[in-house]
Amino acid sequence: MTSEGTPDPEPRDSTPPPGYDAATTIDTSVAHVARVYDYWLGGKDNFAADRLAGDQAIQAYPDIVYSVRANRAFLARTVRYLAREAGIRQFLDIGTGIPTANNTHEVAQSAAPGSSVVYVDNDPVVLTHARALLVSGEQGHTSYIDADLRDTGRILAEAARTLDFSRPVAIMLMAILQHIDDAEDPYAIVGALLAAVPSGSYLVISHPAADLAAQQMAQMAERLNKLMAEKVTFRTEPQVARFFEGLDLVEPGIVRVQQWRPDTEMEAKSPGALWGGMGRKA
Amino acid sequence: MSAVQPSDELPGKRAVDEPRGGPTVLRIMLGNQLRRLREAGGITPDEAGYEIRGSRSKISRIEHGRVGFKERDVADLLTLYGVTDEQLRASMLTLARQANTPGWWAKYSDILSDWFEPYLGLETAASLIRNFELQFVHGLFQTEDYARAVTVLGYGPSATDEIERRVSLRMRRQKVLDGADPPRVWFVIDEAALRRPIGGRQVMRAQLKHLLEATALPHVTIQVVPFRRGGHAAAGGSFTILRFAAPDLPDVVYLEHLTSALYLDDRRDVDHYMEVMNRLSAEAHTPVATTRFLKEIIQEL
Numbered sequence: 408m409t410s411e412g413t414p415d416p417e418p419r420d421s422t423p424p425p426g427y428d429a430a431t432t433i434d435t436s437v438a439h440v441a442r443v444y445d446y447w448l449g450g451k452d453n454f455a456a457d458r459l460a461g462d463q464a465i466q467a468y469p470d471i472v473y474s475v476r477a478n479r480a481f482l483a484r485t486v487r488y489l490a491r492e493a494g495i496r497q498f499l500d501i502g503t504g505i506p507t508a509n510n511t512h513e514v515a516q517s518a519a520p521g522s523s524v525v526y527v528d529n530d531p532v533v534l535t536h537a538r539a540l541l542v543s544g545e546q547g548h549t550s551y552i553d554a555d556l557r558d559t560g561r562i563l564a565e566a567a568r569t570l571d572f573s574r575p576v577a578i579m580l581m582a583i584l585q586h587i588d589d590a591e592d593p594y595a596i597v598g599a600l601l602a603a604v605p606s607g608s609y610l611v612i613s614h615p616a617a618d619l620a621a622q623q624m625a626q627m628a629e630r631l632n633k634l635m636a637e638k639v640t641f642r643t644e645p646q647v648a649r650f651f652e653g654l655d656l657v658e659p660g661i662v663r664v665q666q667w668r669p670d671t672e673m674e675a676k677s678p679g680a681l682w683g684g685m686g687r688k689a
Numbered sequence: 690m691s692a693v694q695p696s697d698e699l700p701g702k703r704a705v706d707e708p709r710g711g712p713t714v715l716r717i718m719l720g721n722q723l724r725r726l727r728e729a730g731g732i733t734p735d736e737a738g739y740e741i742r743g744s745r746s747k748i749s750r751i752e753h754g755r756v757g758f759k760e761r762d763v764a765d766l767l768t769l770y771g772v773t774d775e776q777l778r779a780s781m782l783t784l785a786r787q788a789n790t791p792g793w794w795a796k797y798s799d800i801l802s803d804w805f806e807p808y809l810g811l812e813t814a815a816s817l818i819r820n821f822e823l824q825f826v827h828g829l830f831q832t833e834d835y836a837r838a839v840t841v842l843g844y845g846p847s848a849t850d851e852i853e854r855r856v857s858l859r860m861r862r863q864k865v866l867d868g869a870d871p872p873r874v875w876f877v878i879d880e881a882a883l884r885r886p887i888g889g890r891q892v893m894r895a896q897l898k899h900l901l902e903a904t905a906l907p908h909v910t911i912q913v914v915p916f917r918r919g920g921h922a923a924a925g926g927s928f929t930i931l932r933f934a935a936p937d938l939p940d941v942v943y944l945e946h947l948t949s950a951l952y953l954d955d956r957r958d959v960d961h962y963m964e965v966m967n968r969l970s971a972e973a974h975t976p977v978a979t980t981r982f983l984k985e986i987i988q989e990l
Binding site: 433435449451452453454531532534535538539540 | 910912956964973975
């Protein structure tokens with residue numbers, strides 16, 4: 408239970424689930440998406456296998472390093488919009504990644520003190536960083552759930568300890584749905600999340616494109632699928648738009664992430680092959 | 690494109706045992722960096738030597754960190770290597786300056802060992818400091834009384850003047866945390882370091898309270914590994930990982946021994962220590978639980 412603006416006297420602790428053994432679950436011998444992503448962002452929390460996969464991808468699609476930056480910037484702009492203009496005070500950010508600058512709770516809580524943020528990721532290195540570093544100040548709540556996106560039941564049940572699902576929630580799915588292939592029905596997963604939130608809630612998605620820089624992106628996907636623990640399925644604009652079926656799209660609709668309400672013209676022109684959009688549940 | 694980093698060509702482990710003469714590691718780091726940039730630009734040592742009015746052996750000495758840097762030489766080399774990124778140029782020139790000019794610690798040179806001095810340069814320059822400590826509270830968070838007790842343990846009680854100089858150096862070091870742009874500090878402490886009453890109960894109680902206060906700082910993260918989560922990943926003992934803001938500077942692992950220290954910047958070594966650090970952090974109490982735990986220990990002391 409959360410009441411907005413009232414600091415929790417005993418901030419909740421994200422301890423590892425019972426039976427969790429970090430020593431056996433941190434596997435650095437295979438590339439993992441959060442660490443590869445960190446590498447592309449110029450971070451230093453990555454390992455040899457991650458750098459190898461990251462370099463292979465860069466060779467196929469050199470603009471990936473701009474793509475991931477554009478994606479982070481899209482995250483910051485959408486969270487700011489939601490907190491400032493849409494009055495959203497609760498965020499469910501699935502696919503957190505390794506903390507970097509402008510994390511969701513920092514953007515949200517600076518725009519709207521008292522905002523609650525629940526992070527979800529399934530990478531043990533992310534867990535390590537999130538437990539230690541993604542703590543919020545006294546103006547809001549931040550918690551972390553170690554779970555897979557496919558496990559929507561558990562995500563929603565655990566998130567309910569921090570978020571009030573009778574009030575609007577923004578569901579943030581930043582560059583994560585590409586790890587759910589068509590056979591696993593990503594639309595059903597998004598549908599299950601949307602079914603749990605009330606009218607006035609928002610869905611924000613960014614998704615690597617299959618129909619932008621198509622040849623390079625296809626080659627990158629092929630390479631990543633050989634080297635990375637999480638496989639990727641890039642999607643076309645209509646396929647990404649389908650996630651928003653039944654929602655009211657916020658202007659400018661489904662666009663390249665760098666063109667979603669950019670702060671500057673330069674930002675709008677930066678390279679990057681991800682579709683992004685925001686929809687409101689009526 | 691900062692994500693593309695040559696990774697596996699740095700020299701391996703090296704004990705810093707060279708004679709006194711400036712912050713060795715800063716030189717080594719800068720030298721490494723210059724070599725990588727030269728090689729990336731396909732420029733021979735002869736060509737580089739010519740550019741700075743010297744020989745290939747001068748380039749070799751520079752790249753191995755064996756000599757001090759003239760700022761003009763570094764600037765000329767960066768230009769020759771096609772480095773135009775202002776941030777990178779600025780951070781490398783700053784490093785060159787730090788590698789040459791005596792640091793704030795120079796006035797403590799009488800008590801500083803050759804192998805510890807570079808650490809002070811690195812600690813002062815770091816943007817992130819991660820540490821695992823088994824025995825003691827880390828120097829950056831020691832109270833004066835606790836620092837005195839630790840110093841007496843290390844050096845014996847005889848030379849009072851020297852002890853006080855060492856304590857004063859340690860207090861001076863802590864100023865890095867008060868600056869305008871302090872490093873992010875992420876420390877994992879074994880419960881043993883908090884239970885052992887260094888300097889007696891009074892001193893230890895004050896020390897733990899000081900540590901508790903530090904946990905409230907926004908740039909400080911402290912996690913305790915409790916006894917009951919035994920068998921943690923750091924069988925090797927205490928260590929520190931230092932990270933620098935410049936994207937192209939590698940992390941450095943610092944390992945301190947009684948009479949020497951090891952500075953590792955080979956990517957394979959750093960990766961290994963980073964893995965262990967991450968495991969330790971995952972096994973440790975969260976920062977929130979750590980503050981509760983600290984309060985309990987203070988109660989029980």
